[in-house]
Amino acid sequence: MDIIIARFESLEESKQHTIRQAALEEFAVQGYKKASTNRIVKAAGIGKGMLFYYFTSKQELYEYLVKYSLEFIESRYLDKVDAGEPDLIERLTQLARLKMEAQAENEEVFKFSAVFLQEGEAHLPEELATRIEELKQAGYRLMYEGIDKSRFRKDADPDKVFHLIRWSIDGYQQELLARLTGQKLAEIDFAPYWEEFYAYLAILKKSFYETEEESR
Amino acid sequence: MDIIIARFESLEESKQHTIRQAALEEFAVQGYKKASTNRIVKAAGIGKGMLFYYFTSKQELYEYLVKYSLEFIESRYLDKVDAGEPDLIERLTQLARLKMEAQAENEEVFKFSAVFLQEGEAHLPEELATRIEELKQAGYRLMYEGIDKSRFRKDADPDKVFHLIRWSIDGYQQELLARLTGQKLAEIDFAPYWEEFYAYLAILKKSFYETEEESR
DNA sequence: TTTAATTTGACCAGGGTGGTCGAATGGTGT
DNA sequence: ACACCATTCGACCACCCTGGTCAAATTAAA
Numbered sequence: 001m002d003i004i005i006a007r008f009e010s011l012e013e014s015k016q017h018t019i020r021q022a023a024l025e026e027f028a029v030q031g032y033k034k035a036s037t038n039r040i041v042k043a044a045g046i047g048k049g050m051l052f053y054y055f056t057s058k059q060e061l062y063e064y065l066v067k068y069s070l071e072f073i074e075s076r077y078l079d080k081v082d083a084g085e086p087d088l089i090e091r092l093t094q095l096a097r098l099k100m101e102a103q104a105e106n107e108e109v110f111k112f113s114a115v116f117l118q119e120g121e122a123h124l125p126e127e128l129a130t131r132i133e134e135l136k137q138a139g140y141r142l143m144y145e146g147i148d149k150s151r152f153r154k155d156a157d158p159d160k161v162f163h164l165i166r167w168s169i170d171g172y173q174q175e176l177l178a179r180l181t182g183q184k185l186a187e188i189d190f191a192p193y194w195e196e197f198y199a200y201l202a203i204l205k206k207s208f209y210e211t212e213e214e215s216r
Numbered sequence: 217m218d219i220i221i222a223r224f225e226s227l228e229e230s231k232q233h234t235i236r237q238a239a240l241e242e243f244a245v246q247g248y249k250k251a252s253t254n255r256i257v258k259a260a261g262i263g264k265g266m267l268f269y270y271f272t273s274k275q276e277l278y279e280y281l282v283k284y285s286l287e288f289i290e291s292r293y294l295d296k297v298d299a300g301e302p303d304l305i306e307r308l309t310q311l312a313r314l315k316m317e318a319q320a321e322n323e324e325v326f327k328f329s330a331v332f333l334q335e336g337e338a339h340l341p342e343e344l345a346t347r348i349e350e351l352k353q354a355g356y357r358l359m360y361e362g363i364d365k366s367r368f369r370k371d372a373d374p375d376k377v378f379h380l381i382r383w384s385i386d387g388y389q390q391e392l393l394a395r396l397t398g399q400k401l402a403e404i405d406f407a408p409y410w411e412e413f414y415a416y417l418a419i420l421k422k423s424f425y426e427t428e429e430e431s432r
Numbered sequence: 433t434t435t436a437a438t439t440t441g442a443c444c445a446g447g448g449t450g451g452t453c454g455a456a457t458g459g460t461g462t
Numbered sequence: 463a464c465a466c467c468a469t470t471c472g473a474c475c476a477c478c479c480t481g482g483t484c485a486a487a488t489t490a491a492a
Binding site: 036037038048049051052057058 | 481484
């Protein structure tokens with residue numbers, strides 16, 4: 001469609017990648033308004049003019065990145081989730097694992113998405129706004145829909161147990177991410193962390209699920 | 217000591233308060249570098265000149281706010297905690313309640329403290345830097361020290377149970393705060409939320425503590 | 433060689449920055 | 463009435479950074 005943006009898309013992939021990552025990071029850290037095109041071109045190692053040769057304006061660059069991120073998150077993360085899994089812990093484990101993998105593949109996309117997902121800093125064209133809304137809802141459904149709460153212990157409100165399990169797993173993820181700041185996700189061997197994670201899950205099952213022996 | 221800052225401190229409290237809150241909020245949302253003295257004076261309803269009549273520079277203003285926040289958090293929050301309470305849930309409940317109360321008293325201080333606690337945006341004089349470090353450690357101790365982990369169920373690693381309980385309670389707090397965004401904390405009736413909170417705690421106790429009947 | 437597609441960075445007007453300062457105001461003591 | 467000093471203001475300063483432009487240089491294609 002646009003003649004201008006087509007110029008960018010016909011670049012060799014590695015160059016596209018460099019520019020995209022520089023821009024993603026800048027917008028992720030600074031938000032739309034405070035992001036600086038000067039810093040982007042410097043980080044990307046291109047002249048100022050090129051950015052406006054590839055994109056007509058800062059706004060168009062931003063919209064391109066939103067579109068790119070939406071497609072990335074959908075194809076590399078959400079589409080891979082098995083929404084048929086009825087067991088909460090199984091489901092959350094899957095979500096955690098797939099998210100980790102996608103994040104290791106492109107960390108900046110996720111940092112950037114955190115920005116545009118909850119802050120309407122730049123008013124986007126309607127089409128993008130609705131796609132963002134759809135992504136939010138898809139994420140919500142993957143987390144909340146089709147979970148079999150009858151597996152939880154019967155002497156407690158299943159909705160509350162549901163939340164407690166979710167918060168626990170979120171808590172582990174957050175703390176792990178905090179422990180790992182500064183390192184490149186892609187270069188980390190996650191095996192020992194998964195082991196630790198599964199130990200936590202075992203406790204959660206023992207504590208919050210109906211025990212099998214109980215049927216005795 | 218400083219003649220200049222004494223001018224500020226001899227202002228009537230309500231005026232100090234207005235200026236302080238305006239500055240706290242600006243630094244909280246923008247960080248040191250991007251915070252604008254122009255916006256501060258506009259929000260505080262004073263002329264530009266006055267800010268530099270009370271404080272010699274932006275830096276000195278920032279340091280004053282750090283000092284003020286440290287004292288606030290210590291006296292209105294940390295000092296009130298009973299560090300002798302050995303029961304984890306009791307202790308965390310206490311921390312949650314006292315923090316809520318202090319936060320309702322001055323929300324901006326806590327938002328601002330989140331900024332200076334983990335980002336050394338402005339290099340502070342050594343004295344302040346160490347006081348910040350002490351505050352961090354005091355908070356850490358209140359959360360981790362002197363907890364009786366023998367109350368947890370015996371068939372699971374007590375350190376892991378400890379973390380799971382902490383993450384659960386943090387999770388509830390975070391979600392509550394998210395649910396309440398936009399409202400003035402001071403104007404909220406927290407009674408129903410505390411009730412809900414205690415329902416969660418009951419489940420945590422049932423699930424993670426050694427049951428009394430077990431001694432039968 | 434001619435023509436067209438890339439690439440650059442100096443440059444632009446506009447806006448925001450922390451900080452200054454001369455002037456105006458108000459209060460106090462005499 | 464006067465002088466004196468603390469307080470208050472906002473126009474103003476020099477500087478920096480902004481998104482975006484463009485003439486000129488370079489490279490590629492014809």
